[in-house]
Amino acid sequence: xxxxxxxxxxxxxxxxxxxxxxxxxxxxxxxxxxxxxxxxxxxxxxxxxxxxxxxxxxxxxxxxxxxxxxxxxxxxxxxxxxxxxxxxxxxxxxxxxxxxxxxxxxxxxxxxxxxxxxxxxxxxxxxxxxxxxxxxxx
Numbered sequence: 001x002x003x004x005x006x007x008x009x010x011x012x013x014x015x016x017x018x019x020x021x022x023x024x025x026x027x028x029x030x031x032x033x034x035x036x037x038x039x040x041x042x043x044x045x046x047x048x049x050x051x052x053x054x055x056x057x058x059x060x061x062x063x064x065x066x067x068x069x070x071x072x073x074x075x076x077x078x079x080x081x082x083x084x085x086x087x088x089x090x091x092x093x094x095x096x097x098x099x100x101x102x103x104x105x106x107x108x109x110x111x112x113x114x115x116x117x118x119x120x121x122x123x124x125x126x127x128x129x130x131x132x133x134x135x136x137x138x
Contacts (some may be wrong), residue, residue, distance in 0.1 A: 002108035010115025018123075029078045029120055030071035036085055036113060037063035039105075040098065047100030055096050059088075079120040086113030 013032070017023040037060040044052040063081050070077030089110030092101065 002104040003111045006108045006111025007115050010112045010119065013112070014116060014119040014123075023123075026075060027071060029075060029082075029116075030067040032116070033067035033070075033078055033081050033085070034064045036082070036109070037061075037067075039109065040092070040096075040101065043100035043102075043105070044098050045100070047098050049098065049100075052096065052098040052100070056098060059096070075120070075124055079117045079124060082113050082117035082120065086110045086117060089113060 022028045040056040041060050044056040066081040089106045
């Protein structure tokens with residue numbers, strides 16, 4: 001069930017970004033990536049483990065940094081970070097001990113991450129680049 005919900009939410013998130021116009025600004029997908037990376041930090045806080053909190057924060061900062069670099073240079077890096085985070089989700093339990101993570105989360109988050117990565121990559125491949133943040137829209 002978590003995979004189905006992840007796919008649906010990836011499509012809905014992308015569709016809202018496109019049709020409402022959130023992704024007119026190239027900051028939209030990098031911000032989504034940063035929020036995605038922050039969830040494991042939240043789960044570590046729920047877990048109450050200082051060790052998990054430190055590790056999850058460090059890993060989250062890596063993904064957030066790639067999102068910022070992608071925002072400043074190429075959005076392809078953001079799509080790659082989303083895909084990488086999706087793969088990370090499926091291996092997370094074997095890499096980091098964090099009992100605050102719900103059992104269904106890796107499947108859900110991995111699916112939504114990879115789904116969004118594919119949709120963003122298709123958008124970029126078609127040449128539908130969001131405008132730079134400092135450029136006027138309209």
